[in-house]
Amino acid sequence: xxxxxxxxxxxxxxxxxxxxxxxxxxxxxxxxxxxxxxxxxxxxxxxxxxxxxxxxxxxxxxxxxxxxxxxxxxxxxxxxxxxxxxxxxxxxxxxxxxxxxxxxxxxxxxxx
Amino acid sequence: xxxxxxxxxxxxxxxxxxxxxxxxxxxxxxxxxxxxxxxxxxxxxxxxxxxxxxxxxxxxxxxxxxxxxxxxxxxxxxxxxxxxxxxxxxxxxxxxxxxxxx
Numbered sequence: 001x002x003x004x005x006x007x008x009x010x011x012x013x014x015x016x017x018x019x020x021x022x023x024x025x026x027x028x029x030x031x032x033x034x035x036x037x038x039x040x041x042x043x044x045x046x047x048x049x050x051x052x053x054x055x056x057x058x059x060x061x062x063x064x065x066x067x068x069x070x071x072x073x074x075x076x077x078x079x080x081x082x083x084x085x086x087x088x089x090x091x092x093x094x095x096x097x098x099x100x101x102x103x104x105x106x107x108x109x110x111x112x
Numbered sequence: 113x114x115x116x117x118x119x120x121x122x123x124x125x126x127x128x129x130x131x132x133x134x135x136x137x138x139x140x141x142x143x144x145x146x147x148x149x150x151x152x153x154x155x156x157x158x159x160x161x162x163x164x165x166x167x168x169x170x171x172x173x174x175x176x177x178x179x180x181x182x183x184x185x186x187x188x189x190x191x192x193x194x195x196x197x198x199x200x201x202x203x204x205x206x207x208x209x210x211x212x213x214x
Contacts, residue, residue: 009117009118013117013118013121016121016122016125016166017121017124017125019125019162020124020125020128020129020132020162020166021128023128023129023132023159023162024128024129024131024132024135026132026155027131027132027133027135027136027155027159028132028135030135030136030139030151030152030155031135031136031138031139036145036147036148036151039139039148039151040151043151043152043154043155046132046155046158046159047155047158050158050162051158051162054125054162054165054166055165058165058166058169061118061169062169062174067174067177070174070177070178070181071165071177073181074161074165074177074180074181074184077181077184077185077188078158078161078184081184081187081188082158084188085154085188085191085192086151086154088191088192088195089147089150089151089154089191089195092147092150092195092198092199093145093147096147098145098147
């Protein structure tokens, strides 16, 4: 029983560390990528990977009680609103005509 | 050792999340277009939700998760409101202005 608890704690710590590393990867991509569309792509790493791993790690760490339910609520809400707001930002940028940078265009000059 | 280990892990996660928030804030300051800034604001809000959760676990008060949930709600509404404002230059009375133009 005690051994199983220790194993669960180890898994929880690993998940929390992986989640925070994914969060910093997403932020680094959002800072360093050359144009808006690739920055949008990089920022979604935090929205998916960071949220999944951090909330799952905190849920395993806390056991099964009210805290797990709150974490589940936060995760479900972020999973509904994250893609929605990303879509809203991308749609507004597309309508207003934000271009890709020269680095991201291929040889024929098409954007993509 | 196994008792002090969770605090260590949560402290590392807190430092990494804080660094990520600083990087997103730099993009928010530098961003050439408006949409970069909106995207950075949204991403900063998601980072803040995770940061508040980890901070609650670090200080052994997981009730902070209520604040994190509230912050997630406000963050979504703020993103949509900023986008709507810059699209229509108004938040509440878009329909009234259109009717007046007719």
